[in-house]
Structure formats: C-alpha cells, structure tokens
Amino acid sequence: MVFSHDVELALQAATVLANSALEPDTLTTVADLSQVFVDFDYSGRHDADAAELEAVRGLRGELRELLTASREEAVGLVNTMLAEERAVPRLMRHDRFDWHLHAVADDDPLPKRIRVETAMAMVDVIRADELSRLGTCADDECDGVVLDLSRNRSRRFCSTTCGNRNAVAAYRARQSQ
Numbered sequence: 641m642v643f644s645h646d647v648e649l650a651l652q653a654a655t656v657l658a659n660s661a662l663e664p665d666t667l668t669t670v671a672d673l674s675q676v677f678v679d680f681d682y683s684g685r686h687d688a689d690a691a692e693l694e695a696v697r698g699l700r701g702e703l704r705e706l707l708t709a710s711r712e713e714a715v716g717l718v719n720t721m722l723a724e725e726r727a728v729p730r731l732m733r734h735d736r737f738d739w740h741l742h743a744v745a746d747d748d749p750l751p752k753r754i755r756v757e758t759a760m761a762m763v764d765v766i767r768a769d770e771l772s773r774l775g776t777c778a779d780d781e782c783d784g785v786v787l788d789l790s791r792n793r794s795r796r797f798c799s800t801t802c803g804n805r806n807a808v809a810a811y812r813a814r815q816s817q
Contacts, residue, residue, distance in 0.1 A: 642773070642789055646740040650761035651707075651774075653680035653754065655787040657696065659798055662784055667697055673794035677750070682752060683734055683745030695751040703758060707774050707785045714766055721759040725752055729760070761817055777802050 643651070653676060660667035667673060672759075673693050686692070704810050727743035743776040744756045764811045765771060777798040784798025797803035 641769065643761070643768075646757075647761040647764045648789060649680050650757040651704045651765070651787050651789075653682075653709060654681070654758040654761070655785050655798075657754070658700055659784045661697075661700040661704070662782070667693070667700070669693070673750075681735070681737075682750065682753065684750075685748065686715065686750055692750055695749065696754060699751055699755060702755070704785060706758065706762060707787075709771075710774060711766060711769070711771050714762055714771065718759045718762050718766065721723055721755055725756050725759075727756045727759070729754065775776055 642648070642688065646815040653692055655681075657667065660672075667676070669814075670688050670693050674686070676682075676696075685687050700809065702717075704723075706714060710716055712740075722743070725744060729743045733739050741760055742757075742758050745751055746753075748777045751771055765773070773793065774787045775786050775788070776782075777786055778796035779802040782787065782798060782802050786795055786798050788795035799804065
C-alpha cells in the first residue's frame with residue numbers, strides 16, 4: 641500500500657468526481673452523488689438533495705486542478721483549501737476504520753468535507769513526493785485524471801474504456817503492417 645486507506649479513498653473519490661465532469665457527465669442526479677458517498681465510504685452528513693449535488697458538481701474543476709497541479713501549485717491549492725475551510729485535523733475512529741484524520745466536523749456539508757478530505761490526502765501525496773502517481777489519461781482523445789496506486793506505476797489510462805480503445809488501435813495498427 642502506497643498511502644493509508646483513508647488517503648487512497650479520498651484520492652480515488654476526487655479522481656472519480658473530477659472525471660465525472662467529462663462527457664458523458666456521470667454526476668447528474670442525487671442518486672449518482674449518493675453512490676459516490678457509499679462507494680468511497682464518506683461518513684457524516686449527506687443531505688441527498690439538489691443543492692448538495694450542485695455544490696459537489698461545482699467542486700469538480702477545483703479537484704481536477706489540484707490533482708493535475710505541479711508540486712508547488714498543489715501546495716498553494718491545498719493551503720488555500722484548508723485555510724478557507726478552517727480545517728483543524730483531529731484523530732478519529734469509526735465504522736471499520738482505525739485511527740485516521742478528519743479535519744472538519746461530521747455534520748459539516750458534504751462538499752466541504754470532500755474538499756477538505758481531498759486536500760488532506762494531497763498533503764500526504766505532496767510530503768511523500770508522489771505527485772507522479774497523478775496525471776492525465778494517455779488516450780489522445782481523453783483529458784481524464786489518472787490515479788496510479790499500482791506498485792509498478794504502470795497505469796496510463798483513466799478508465800478501462802480508454803485502455804481498451806488504445807489496445808484495439810495498437811492491435812489494428814500491428815495487423816495492418
């Protein structure tokens with residue numbers, strides 16, 4: 641494992657949310673947001689309404705900017721996000737997770753918690769100098785964010801769809817020679 645479980649989940653959630661803004665948009669309903677809440681083990685408040693959905697949709701550009709930033713740019717973005725949200729880290733243990741950090745209250749709005757949890761996860765990425773684990777999709781027709789948590793740092797595509805499309809194209813190119 642490269643990062644702790646909560647950091648990996650926050651990074652995965654941020655990547656999914658950032659990529660949800662690509663065509664086709666995959667975060668259009670409250671049910672879509674509720675699925676993200678469940679899939680990435682968010683705890684605490686979840687209003688499950690249109691206002692919350694729109695607020696989370698509004699974070700996607702900022703998440704993408706953070707996940708694709710240089711180290712110095714990421715430091716500035718993280719510091720700004722944490723300061724704006726008045727994040728105060730504290731140790732927590734709940735559900736099936738052992739001690740980990742939370743930096744906002746469980747009853748704070750979900751968009752605020754997503755923003756802070758992503759920033760806190762990026763603190764670990766920056767400190768470990770592991771920003772090379774984040775990038776953009778190697779598919780020429782895709783701008784998706786790639787999170788590579790593999791041991792050998794071999795992930796190049798944001799999704800199976802992009803990977804398969806490129807594998808088929810490479811196969812066809814080899815066959816035509």
